[in-house]
Amino acid sequence: MVVGGWVRTGREQGKGSFAFLELNDGSCLANLQVIVDAAVHPLAQLTPTGTCVVIEGVLKRPPEGVKQSLELRAERILEVGPCDPGKYPLPKTRLTLEFLRDWVHLRARTNTISAVARIRDELAYATHTFFRENGFRYIHTPIITTSDCEGAGEMFQVTTLFSDAEKVEKELKENPPPSESDIESAKLIVKEKGEAVAHLKSIKASKSEITASVTELTKAKENLSRLEERFKLKPGIPQKDGKTDYALDFFGRQAFLTVSGQLQVETYACALGNVYTFGPTFRAEHSHTSRHLAEFWMVEPEIAFANLEDDMNYAESYVKFLCQWLLDHSLEDMEFMAKNYDKTAIERLKLVASSPFVRISYTKAVELLENVTDKKFENPVSYLTEVIFKKPVIVYNYPKGIKAFYMRLNDDGKTVAAMDVLVPKVGELIGGSQREERLDVLQQRILDSGLPIEPYEWYLELRRYGTVKHCGFGLGFERMILFATGLDNIRDVIPFPRYPGRADL
Numbered sequence: 001m002v003v004g005g006w007v008r009t010g011r012e013q014g015k016g017s018f019a020f021l022e023l024n025d026g027s028c029l030a031n032l033q034v035i036v037d038a039a040v041h042p043l044a045q046l047t048p049t050g051t052c053v054v055i056e057g058v059l060k061r062p063p064e065g066v067k068q069s070l071e072l073r074a075e076r077i078l079e080v081g082p083c084d085p086g087k088y089p090l091p092k093t094r095l096t097l098e099f100l101r102d103w104v105h106l107r108a109r110t111n112t113i114s115a116v117a118r119i120r121d122e123l124a125y126a127t128h129t130f131f132r133e134n135g136f137r138y139i140h141t142p143i144i145t146t147s148d149c150e151g152a153g154e155m156f157q158v159t160t161l162f163s164d165a166e167k168v169e170k171e172l173k174e175n176p177p178p179s180e181s182d183i184e185s186a187k188l189i190v191k192e193k194g195e196a197v198a199h200l201k202s203i204k205a206s207k208s209e210i211t212a213s214v215t216e217l218t219k220a221k222e223n224l225s226r227l228e229e230r231f232k233l234k235p236g237i238p239q240k241d242g243k244t245d246y247a248l249d250f251f252g253r254q255a256f257l258t259v260s261g262q263l264q265v266e267t268y269a270c271a272l273g274n275v276y277t278f279g280p281t282f283r284a285e286h287s288h289t290s291r292h293l294a295e296f297w298m299v300e301p302e303i304a305f306a307n308l309e310d311d312m313n314y315a316e317s318y319v320k321f322l323c324q325w326l327l328d329h330s331l332e333d334m335e336f337m338a339k340n341y342d343k344t345a346i347e348r349l350k351l352v353a354s355s356p357f358v359r360i361s362y363t364k365a366v367e368l369l370e371n372v373t374d375k376k377f378e379n380p381v382s383y384l385t386e387v388i389f390k391k392p393v394i395v396y397n398y399p400k401g402i403k404a405f406y407m408r409l410n411d412d413g414k415t416v417a418a419m420d421v422l423v424p425k426v427g428e429l430i431g432g433s434q435r436e437e438r439l440d441v442l443q444q445r446i447l448d449s450g451l452p453i454e455p456y457e458w459y460l461e462l463r464r465y466g467t468v469k470h471c472g473f474g475l476g477f478e479r480m481i482l483f484a485t486g487l488d489n490i491r492d493v494i495p496f497p498r499y500p501g502r503a504d505l
């Protein structure tokens with residue numbers, strides 16, 4: 001048989017007459033022991049850690065009763081990718097995860113990072129399996145968008161870079177920037193619309209008239225800022241060759257990297273029924289914590305003809321399914337994580353897979369936490385999941401002021417039909433809600449949140465034409481991996497972590 005892999009350790013024996021190689025090909029944690037005779041190949045070239053080899057040989061089973069694993073006797077070395085032992089940055093000594101973050105291009109050769117990669121792959125496969133088994137369709141939502149789903153303004157802007165003047169000229173000819181007089185007239189419209197709003201307010205006009213007029217004002221302001229933005233063509237970073245880069249907005253419009261696929265996937269839920277999206281999302285928060293990334297993956301189902309209760313039921317069954325999947329498909333890697341990082345990892349998966357989550361209202365949760373004086377828990381959420389209940393907790397019905405505009409207003413007029421799934425160690429794993437399906441209420445919520453109406457016009461149309469009760473949630477994929485593996489830092493569970501100062505490779 002032929003095997004290929006990388007040498008984890010290699011040692012010459014019998015005064016250099018043969019060598020033992022521990023070979024790993026990344027398919028699992030176990031290494032294959034290979035015996036190479038000095039007559040087959042110069043041993044010194046094969047033994048350094050990190051060397052890649054392709055070997056033809058005969059697999060030998062240990063004799064009955066001998067406690068030893070399979071062994072390959074090399075007959076021919078077909079290929080060698082040499083590795084200089086003096087320079088290889090990942091020697092066989094145990095390396096810290098922090099050290100490995102500086103070697104993202106090589107770190108998958110270690111046991112921990114390769115185990116995490118396999119667990120991550122299993123969770124992705126389990127996700128598709130769960131939704132398919134439950135009748136959901138997978139929808140690809142866009143990466144570039146003009147709408148801010150969370151309304152928090154933590155978005156990365158997309159610009160087009162031109163490195164030569166000729167291209168800029170061409171772009172400008174096809175898509176000319178506004179003139180000063182365009183801007184002046186846009187300013188005038190803003191002024192007029194502003195006066196109209198003030199007038200309607202002063203004569204105490206009806207609420208709907210005022211709302212309509214405020215919408216027009218917002219639109220006019222949007223238009224003005226778009227023109228102004230485009231008017232100042234920003235000369236960019238000068239190139240080495242002396243040419244200047246020009247940065248333009250995304251074909252003349254402000255556009256951003258998506259913070260969530262939710263709004264777009266809702267359009268498909270309102271047509272196909274149950275759907276989900278699963279892709280990268282981006283947040284321009286300047287956080288340096290072990291729980292945040294600038295680029296992370298989210299799983300976002302959207303369920304039609306459904307309310308908050310259905311949402312919580314799906315969220316709970318999905319998380320349970322993921323935990324059971326790992327027990328069934330990744331036990332070896334999970335046992336490795338349990339042994340090296342978190343003794344309770346397997347127990348936790350079993351507990352989550354088999355026992356019901358706690359569900360309490362936000363008000364109840366606040367009451368429970370009011371008496372907590374234990375300073376060890378700076379984050380009250382961990383007190384709920386780690387001390388009071390010791391299992392996942394779903395908190396629902398949050399005050400509207402602290403939640404996004406699209407969440408359905410409850411009958412009390414104060415809370416929204418939102419829910420968060422909180423889990424021990426990680427905190428918030430899932431955030432979701434029943435969506436506001438009433439056109440007038442939604443319009444008002446957008447305005448109250450201080451957001452412009454115009455970018456959400458299409459979203460409002462879903463309510464204008466054949467609105468439907470629906471709900472959905474978003475699971476932070478990396479947080480699920482943290483929760484499962486017991487690792488502490490989110491930068492270790494995504495192949496290429498992006499955070500302030502880190503985007504190379």
Ligand SMILES: NC(=O)C[C@H](N)C(=O)O
Binds near residue numbers: 260261301433
């Ligand atoms: N799809 C969701 O409900 C997730 C939500 N948009 C968030 O970003 O938290």
